[in-house]
Amino acid sequence: MASNEEILSGLAEIVNEETGLAPEAVELDKSFTDDLDIDSISMMTIVVNAEEKFDVKIPDEEIKNLKTVGDAVSFIAAAQA
Amino acid sequence: MTAVLAQKPLREHTRILGVGASRPGVIVTNEDVCQWIDSSDEWIRQRTGIVTRHRADAATSVVDMAEEAAREALSRAGIEASQLGAVIVATVTSPYATPSAAADLAGRLGASPAPAFDISAACAGYCYGVAQGDALVRSGVADYVLVVGAEKLSDYIDNHERTISFLLGDGAGAVVIGPSETAGIGPSVWGSDGTKWGTISMTHSLLDLRDVALQAEEAPTGEALVAGTEAKLWPTLRQDGQTVFRWAVWEMAKVAKRTLEEAGITADDLSAFIPHQANMRIIDELAKQLKLPGTVAIARDIADAGNTSSASVPLAMHRLLTEQPELSGGLALQIGFGAGLVFGAQVVVLP
Numbered sequence: 001m002a003s004n005e006e007i008l009s010g011l012a013e014i015v016n017e018e019t020g021l022a023p024e025a026v027e028l029d030k031s032f033t034d035d036l037d038i039d040s041i042s043m044m045t046i047v048v049n050a051e052e053k054f055d056v057k058i059p060d061e062e063i064k065n066l067k068t069v070g071d072a073v074s075f076i077a078a079a080q081a
Numbered sequence: 082m083t084a085v086l087a088q089k090p091l092r093e094h095t096r097i098l099g100v101g102a103s104r105p106g107v108i109v110t111n112e113d114v115c116q117w118i119d120s121s122d123e124w125i126r127q128r129t130g131i132v133t134r135h136r137a138d139a140a141t142s143v144v145d146m147a148e149e150a151a152r153e154a155l156s157r158a159g160i161e162a163s164q165l166g167a168v169i170v171a172t173v174t175s176p177y178a179t180p181s182a183a184a185d186l187a188g189r190l191g192a193s194p195a196p197a198f199d200i201s202a203a204c205a206g207y208c209y210g211v212a213q214g215d216a217l218v219r220s221g222v223a224d225y226v227l228v229v230g231a232e233k234l235s236d237y238i239d240n241h242e243r244t245i246s247f248l249l250g251d252g253a254g255a256v257v258i259g260p261s262e263t264a265g266i267g268p269s270v271w272g273s274d275g276t277k278w279g280t281i282s283m284t285h286s287l288l289d290l291r292d293v294a295l296q297a298e299e300a301p302t303g304e305a306l307v308a309g310t311e312a313k314l315w316p317t318l319r320q321d322g323q324t325v326f327r328w329a330v331w332e333m334a335k336v337a338k339r340t341l342e343e344a345g346i347t348a349d350d351l352s353a354f355i356p357h358q359a360n361m362r363i364i365d366e367l368a369k370q371l372k373l374p375g376t377v378a379i380a381r382d383i384a385d386a387g388n389t390s391s392a393s394v395p396l397a398m399h400r401l402l403t404e405q406p407e408l409s410g411g412l413a414l415q416i417g418f419g420a421g422l423v424f425g426a427q428v429v430v431l432p
Contacts, residue, residue, distance in 0.1 A: 039127075040322065041322075041323075041326055041362050045366065060321075060323060
């Protein structure tokens with residue numbers, strides 16, 4: 001089980017690999033679409049990589065609720081608990 | 082005395098003998114698309130890799146395109162239509178539920194009385210057809226089988242919606258499958274996931290259209306009713322893009338890997354990768370998941386042709402062989418996937 005800090009840094013790595021964004025730009029209050037300019041296809045790639053990395057399931061219908069990086073961190077933390 | 086039943090002797094090997102293509106002449110650019118949906122050339126290229134789509138004019142039918150592709154495939158294979166033991170057309174856009182496009186095609190080609198039938202497996206239709214053609218030839222049921230993927234998707238789109246219509250083009254691709262001295266078609270890995278039936282679908286069924294048409298016939302103002310609601314009544318395609326994307330990449334990567342395993346080869350043995358031309362991002366991500374070495378030619382016909390459903394794999398194969406004829410004789414992994422959801426894949430020796 002990972003701490004919220006570990007989840008955030010793991011997510012930042014995944015976002016960096018998919019988009020090239022600097023990991024430190026991936027902050028809890030950032031919106032994936034509005035702030036980080038991540039489109040729906042990249043978002044799906046990030047979701048699948050996050051599932052693998054954190055060993056959780058993120059259903060398709062949940063993805064639209066993950067608006068900010070913080071939403072994703074909370075969801076992954078809860079799914080791991 | 083009991084009669085002895087005769088059965089056809091089995092054949093060991095089959096291969097694709099020739100491939101043909103039909104690319105209709107109406108070129109639809111991203112600028113054209115942006116008249117219908119709020120988008121930009123850059124957005125469409127970045128999200129899909131599509132630059133143009135070929136679409137057929139009103140006078141050109143699914144069978145017209147199928148015939149052009151089939152004649153080229155037969156000619157390249159060096160086979161006469163009269164030698165065909167089956168004519169299979171994969172299509173979801175023939176405007177007749179019956180009779181089949183394949184029977185019309187067989188008649189036009191002079192292949193009658195060869196058995197002829199359509200298969201409905203959307204973007205996997207061509208690979209489903211190859212699975213059947215391979216089985217028919219190996220089982221001795223047929224000597225040569227024509228497999229065509231032909232679509233006029235432009236008849237079933239709504240240019241103003243933005244889930245799928247702007248991706249789609251028209252066209253046909255065809256192959257002839259026949260006996261071979263050496264293995265030319267690896268084991269087919271094919272299947273379906275009906276739990277995702279509605280993920281790519283028509284907006285509604287033809288029965289919904291019938292009910293309104295019948296009401297219109299009975300009502301004195303019928304003509305006006307039908308004219309005013311036609312755009313909404315005509316069923317058109319929709320998809321849940323994000324769900325389809327996840328399935329098309331990560332589930333299909335598993336299918337592709339299994340196809341290589343069953344063929345007894347690895348990605349390093351491939352000369353070409355010919356996935357269904359659904360979206361450049363799917364193609365790129367699949368190639369990444371499969372860890373294809375840089376030496377493998379990756380079909381990217383989608384940039385020019387758009388997504389042509391069942392026609393996309395043979396069209397992409399045709400382009401690869403036209404642009405890189407040295408690929409002939411090499412191994413290609415072909416995989417189709419789409420509405421159903423359904424999928425089919427084989428490793429084939431390129432003709």
